[in-house]
Amino acid sequence: MSRFEIYSPEGLRADGRRWNELRHIKCGINTHSKSADGSAVVEMGASKVVCIVQGPQEPETRSRVREKATLSVSVTVAPFSTTERSKHVTNDRRLQEMSANLQNLFEEAVLTHLHPRTEIVCSLTVIAQDGGLLSCCINAMTLALIDAGLPMYEYVSACSVALFDQTPLLDPNNVEETELASVTVGIVGETDKISLLILERRLGLDRLPPALELGVEGCKVLRQVMDKEVRRHGAMRLASRAE
Amino acid sequence: MLVKRASAQSVNHKVFVRSTKAGNAVKVYREQYLRDDIPCGSQLCTLCAEISVPDAKGDFPVPVLSSAPNSTTKRGPHYVVIDTNVALKAIDLLEHPGCLYDVIVPQIVLEEVRNRSLPIYARLRALTAGHDKRFYVFHNEFRSETHVERTPGESINDRNDRAIRRVAKWYSEHLAKVKKAPQVLLLTNDKKNLELAHKDGINASTLHSYIAEYKDSGDLLDIIPAEESFTKESQTQIYPNYYSSSQILAGIKNGFLHQGKLQISRYNYLEASVHTEAYPKPLLVIGRESMNRAFDGDKVVLEILPKSKWRSPLNNIADEENVDANIAAENDDGQAIVTDEERSILAKDALNAQHHEKVQPTARVVGIMKRNWRFYVGQVAPESVNDKIDSGALRSVFFVPLDKRIPRIRIRSRKPQALVDQRIVVAIDDWPVYSRSPQGHFVRALGEIESKSAETEAILLEHDIEYRPFPKAALDCLPQEGHDWKPGMNDPLFEKRRDLRDLLICSIDPPRCQDIDDALHARELPNGNYQVGVHIADVTHFVKASTPLDAEGALRGTSTYLVDKRIDMLPTLLGTDLCSLRPDVERYAFSVLWELDQNANIVSVEFTKSLIRSRYAFEYEEAQARIDDASQQDDLTKGMRALLKLSKKLKQKRLDAGALNLSSPEVKVMTDSETSDPSSVELKNVVDTMSLVEEFMLLANITVARKIYDAYPQTAMLRRHAAPPATNFDILNDQLRLRGQPQIDLESSKTLADSLDRIQDPNDPYFNTLVRIMATRCMMAAEYFAAGNFAQPEFRHYGLASEIYTHFTSPIRRYADIVAHRQLAGAIGYESLHASHYMKNKLDGICDNINMRHRNAQLAGRASIEYYVGQMLKDNESLQEGYVIRVFSNGFGVLVPRFGLESVVYLQDICNPDEAELDEDTYTLKIMQDGKSRSITVFDTIKVFVKSVKDNKGKRQVKMLLG
CATH class of the missing domain: 3.40.50.1010 (5'-nuclease)
Incomplete structure (x- = not known):
């Protein structure tokens, strides 16, 4: 049994949110302008991810030369990102799987055919983890790719939903994620079309629809937040060019 | 808008340092969101009604604080x-x-x-x-x-x-x-x-x-519990302090401290044993000081005592009341914890131990991981009440619990005199180092001692059985139509149910059974095989997972049967009406349909939810009569005959495989139908049709167990019965050897069953049963478990000689069956399984609870019989034949088969205990009675005078004296 009431009968979660509330979101675009073609930082609650994008550039190996741009994604987790400092693990299977998921998702969203025979290198660094890691990575990568000026169909946004019995809980933090089964939902643009759906534990099929509905709505809000940041940055760039 | 964002201003950071299990310090960082929409909950407040927000279902919070x-x-x-x-x-x-x-x-x-x-x-x-x-x-x-x-x-x-x-x-x-x-x-x-x-x-x-x-x-x-400890400070400490938690952690890690559950002997409250991981045999904890304020069932930390203090288990009986009743409640602090009488018992034992080589390591309690305190039922010790009239001032009195293993508890009351003849409930507050007895407070009175209602309630409380009416939330889950519910009403899954109304189904149960949870049918197929169906009440149609009704059922775990009362696991509407497979009404069932060949081998099996109509509800003897009556040639009777024939084959197969036929001294109390006073005691008798039903229920359980294990290899709800360790039988075999009887062979359950059959005394037909009763006590208890917890060979049910087993056939009265029903429904794709039934940790929790409830319900049932037998003996003192089943240095245990009653005869009541001598090698006690020497050995038949007495504490006990 958890040390907390995960979802109290009064409808409050362990951190004081209600079921349908996202954590505090902070995002920045073009944060590492000196060292990368595109960069972004996304904070969702206490989770924080930095994404650096290089490219499009000449592929390092011949195998990556294709008729469209190759996305290569790597995720590293800082050892200080969790409460207890973890030993450095190379080739963590979880991270490998995550990179593969990110790659598949963004190959659909980026117009890769416009940059044939090139490679786009995305490196994600997890600075702090408090649940919702994958969604945080997706959002950071969207912003960094936009910053790099790569053509995309639309924003890719993601958030996760945990299920406490019949009640879906939006954007679970680490405590909730370890206690409950959760799904990560990703959408492209402001559609209701789900492009990514990842479930790591077992869940009755009948409980999924309400979770998906809430997840999609959460993604839409995240898209707005990111759009606002992109526009703010664009306006700033425009203003500085006008000077 | 559906989704809200928390604003940056509302985030608050909670940072603190915590120590981990490994002993490191970690800094924990957590977010906390502060809000303005938490209502005060008062019906008077108008402000908060505006700010409150609905929950996920759209319901607004209801103010509860009254206007x-x-x-x-x-x-x-x-x-x-x-x-x-x-x-x-x-x-x-x-x-x-x-x-x-x-x-x-x-x-x-x-x-x-x-x-x-x-x-x-x-x-x-x-x-x-x-x-x-x-x-x-x-x-x-x-x-x-x-x-x-x-x-x-x-x-x-x-x-x-x-x-x-x-x-x-x-x-x-x-x-x-x-x-x-x-x-x-x-x-x-x-x-x-x-x-x-x-x-x-x-x-x-x-x-x-x-x-x-x-x-x-x-x-x-x-x-109200004591605000501060009863007596002044600056007390002399009489119990050693517990070790600090860091000392305990380090000690356990280094292996010089051990932890386990303290089990106090039922015969001697000064002796306890603890099973630890490190030792194959339990560690002994002897004496008050070593037990150091631990209660029965507490999880304790132990330190081994020096080798010089090791000894064999005590072989005498001690009852707290007989030993130290003479201490006043008011001024018992500061006294030495070991009274002189206790010392003499211990010293006598230590001497015995020295003559022996069977010494066992002893230990003392140095810490308590988890208390097992609960409510205790008992009464105020009358001699501890000094005032003749209650003055209204606080007085300390002693409370004597019914459970002999629990020490006397000191409570304070303003009206002790009024409590003297009452059964009362007490909770424990504390046991400080300077107090000889634990301190507690009065909770409530159940009623006068020996009144039927008070004693029944006491039994239920003592066994932690939930007997209060069902909470409203649970009752709200029942079908709204109540008794008028008909199959097919608001049931989206009705289409998936198979219509078996045309089958000739009947139920066979004990007399006056109201909760009929199983029914059967059989018919001959054209190919000469038989179609046999077992139909179990479809309780899970009404009890859906994770509803308040389900939670209540899971908590109760089982129905409890007392002599005059039944405590249901599910509300009566379900148990005796909507679920009960009564004759001539359409009911939902969960059916197992086999095709069996002439030798009762399974050709094929099928599971389905169904709709059935039972044709007749038989009582065992009625069914037997119908089968025996050759003039009955209708299809229903033919079906029953086929069932009986097949069941005999099934039984033979089971016995060949080594199924055990064990005994417990079961009796049935017949009550007067009008006053419901106990009138007589009968031993249960057996007819063929009982075993008919039993065989098919076993077959259904085994078949279902295989199916759900296939579908859920980690979390299937199964039941196992471990093989008993050979050492359990050492003493019994030794005693049999001395009687010149063959040994019990523990090679397998088959050899055990055969060797039990060989043990016969031509002069005493009951002897075999007696040995079976004693053998049963050497067995392990069967338990529920989630399949993932054991390797497949360990699933074995030793007693039934089955590779795999579960409980499926009584969902009205057992929660394990409900889980099995849901898992089977999931396995056949009828409806998806609820998360709590495929998550292993949840299922482990369910198993632990129902194992405990099951045991408690059994104990409560026995306690109830014991109470009624005691009441009946009140006016019928008699001379009965009994068997000696255990000898101690100061008494011996006797079983009286006539009443299924077991009690201890104390030597002090019949002779001078100092002249008695115990020979442990031959299990013989030599006593001097009326100047004549007499020896008492295990298995001896003796005449005992059975009477029920109220001792000076007002506690009624069955007392036996040598006749």
Whole structure:
């Protein structure tokens, strides 16, 4: 049994949110302008991810030369990102799987055919983890790719939903994620079309629809937040060019 | 909008340092969101109605605090805010219907209670869930106005106390805006908190002085636990202190401290044993000082004593009352914990131990990981009550629990004289190092001693059986149509059900059975095989997972059968009506349909939810008569004959495989139909049709077990019965050898069954049964488990000689069957399985609970029979034949088959105990009676005079004397 009431009968979660509330979101675009073609930082609650994008550039190996741009994604987790400092693990299977998921998702969203025979290198660094890691990575990568000026169909946004019995809980933090089964939902643009759906534990099929509905709505809000940041940055760039 | 964003201003960071299990310190960082939409929960408040938000289902919170609240003569209407210590110490009072309505429980209190004691947390939560006492949880930590930041240098406790005071203050300011606002009163038992509250101008009081404001406070005041320890400080310490938690952790890690569950012997309250991981045999804990305030069932930490103190188990019987009844309750502190009489018993034993080589390591308790305190039922020891008339002043008295393994508890009461003849319930508060007995407080009285209702309730309480009526939330889950429910009503899955109404199904049960959960049919198929069906009441159609009704069923775990009363696991509407497969009504069932060949081998099997109509509800003997009556040639009777034929083949197969036929001294109490007073005791008798039903139920259980294990290899609900360790039978085999009887062969269950058959005494037909009873006691108990916990070979059910087994056939009265039903429904794709039934940790929790409930229900049933037999013997003292089953140095255990009764004959009642001599090698006790020498050996038949006496503590016991 958890040390907390995960979802109290009064409808409050362990951190004081209600079921349908996202954590505090902070995002920045073009944060590492000196060292990368595109960069972004996304904070969702206490989770924080930095994404650096290089490219499009000449592929390092011949195998990556294709008729469209190759996305290569790597995720590293800082050892200080969790409460207890973890030993450095190379080739963590979880991270490998995550990179593969990110790659598949963004190959659909980026117009890769416009940059044939090139490679786009995305490196994600997890600075702090408090649940919702994958969604945080997706959002950071969207912003960094936009910053790099790569053509995309639309924003890719993601958030996760945990299920406490019949009640879906939006954007679970680490405590909730370890206690409950959760799904990560990703959408492209402001559609209701789900492009990514990842479930790591077992869940009755009948409980999924309400979770998906809430997840999609959460993604839409995240898209707005990111759009606002992109526009703010664009306006700033425009203003500085006008000077 | 559906989704909301938390704003940056509302984030608050909670940073603290915590030690981990490994002993490291980690810094924990957590976010906390402060909000303005947490209502105060008062019906008077209009402001909060505007800010409250609906939950995921769209329901708005209902204000629970009454507009015409709680009122005392002195204070007028008021709301009460409680402190953590009040919740922890006085939960009984909070639950009491006589006081404390409209209570605000600050979230921080709930959290602290949860960290300190989960059971009390559960009770507090139950109070807030039911609206009758109007308890409201106010989430003070999340409401921005009441959130309190820890200041540098402030301890967590101080911060939490401050947060509680803040709640009280905020409430009084908040409600000041309302017309005719009630007072807000902070209840705390912490002196410092009280002082600070007064300083802040908060209305505060101790629980004690608050309760004293009530009109009839006398009864209530008794329930309040002691605010401080009963007696003054500067006491001499008589028990050693426990080790600190770091010492304990290090000791366990290094392997010189051991932990386990303390089990106090039923025969001698001074001896306990603890099974630890490190040793194959249990460690002995002997004497009060070594037990060091531990209770039976506590999880304790032990330190091994030096080798010089090792010894063999005690071989005498000791009852606390017979040994040290002469200590006054008022001034028992500071006395040596070992009385002289206790010393002499121990010394005599130590001497014995030295003559022996069978010494066992002994240990002493140095720490307690988890207390097993519960409510205890018993009575006040009359000799500890000094005043003839209750003066109203507080008096310490001793409470004698019914359970012999529990020490006497000191309680304080203002009206001890009134309690003397009552069965009462007591809770324990504390056991300080300077007090010889634990300290507790009175909870409530059940009624006069020996009145039937009080004794029945006592049995239920003692075995932790939930007997209160079903909560409203659970009853709300029943079909609204009630008795008029018909199959097919609002049932989206009705299409998936198979219509088996045309089958000739009947049920066979004990006389006057109301909850019929199984029915059968058989018909011959054209190919000469038989189609046999077992149809089990489809309880899970009505009891859906994770509903309040399901939660209540899971908690109860099983129905409990007492002599005159049945405590149902599910509400009567389901048990005896909607689920019960009564004749000539259409009922839902879960059916197992086999095709069996002439030799009862399974050709094929099919599981389906079905709709059936039973043709007839037989009683065992009625069914037997119908089968035997050759003139009956209808299809139903033919089917029953086929069933009987097949069942005999199944039984033979089972016995060939080594199924055991064990015995327990079961009797049935016949009660007078009008007064329901016990009139006589009968041994249960057996007819063929009983085994007919039993065989097919076993077959169904085994078949279902295989299916759900296939579908859920980790979490299938199964039942296993481990093979008994050979050492369990050492003593019994030794005793048999001395009698010149063949040995019990433990090679396999088959050899065990065969060797039990060989044990016969031509002069005494009961001898075989007696040995079976004693062998049963050497067996392990069967248990429920989730499949993932054991390797497949260990699934074996030893007693039934089956590779795999579960319980499927009695869902009305057992929760394990409900789980099996749901898993089977999931396995056949009827409906998807609820998460709690495929998550292993959840299922482990369910298994632990139902194993415990099952055992308790059995014990309660036996206790009830024992009580009735005792009542019956009251007027029928008689000379009976008994068997010696155990010998001690100062007494011996006797079993009287006529009443299924077991008791101890104390030597002090029949002769001079000092002249008796115990020969442990031959299990013989030599005594001098009336100048003649007499020896008593295990298995001896003796005449005993059985009577039921009320001892000087007012406790009725069956007493046996040599006839």
